[in-house]
Amino acid sequence: MKIKRTIVFGAVLIGLTAFAMSVKTSTPKPTEHVKPTAVETMPDFAVKDANGKTINLRSLKGKKVFVNLWATWCGPCRREMPSINNLYKKVNSKTEFVMLSLDDNFNKAIAYKAQQGFDFPVYYPANNLPPLFQVQGIPATFIFNEKGELIQRLEGMMEYDTEQFVKLLSGK
Numbered sequence: 001m002k003i004k005r006t007i008v009f010g011a012v013l014i015g016l017t018a019f020a021m022s023v024k025t026s027t028p029k030p031t032e033h034v035k036p037t038a039v040e041t042m043p044d045f046a047v048k049d050a051n052g053k054t055i056n057l058r059s060l061k062g063k064k065v066f067v068n069l070w071a072t073w074c075g076p077c078r079r080e081m082p083s084i085n086n087l088y089k090k091v092n093s094k095t096e097f098v099m100l101s102l103d104d105n106f107n108k109a110i111a112y113k114a115q116q117g118f119d120f121p122v123y124y125p126a127n128n129l130p131p132l133f134q135v136q137g138i139p140a141t142f143i144f145n146e147k148g149e150l151i152q153r154l155e156g157m158m159e160y161d162t163e164q165f166v167k168l169l170s171g172k
Contacts (some may be wrong), residue, residue, distance in 0.1 A: 042148040043130035047123035058073040076157035086161035
């Protein structure tokens, strides 16, 4: 009887330990805001626009910068773009938008933007993505403040045409 009680007690203890460990190691949902733990800064990274003009992200310091990684083959990316375009129209005088296409053929991104009538500029990487932008999936958005510090990192499809994002990017 004493042995059975010890075995049952041990099994319960193991079960509780496993449950406690699973609670501690849960990860955030894909659409949750993930705040950086250390202050990360805008990478020294060059992008090219539809005309082939090269822009270094660090040259955009002094304004807030909204970087969105997307591709034409990504359904969630396409679905969030109208809300990004609406946000762009509201705050583009205070925020630089870098819609960074990860398509193998940048002409597809240019054509898609024109077909949809989006106002924001599209870019493609001039070289390999820096570690900060190497994400598990797209869409992914990075928002930097005027000092070039990362203030928001968002992974997964989001609704951007909200009062919260307008305030964040316009400073109102």
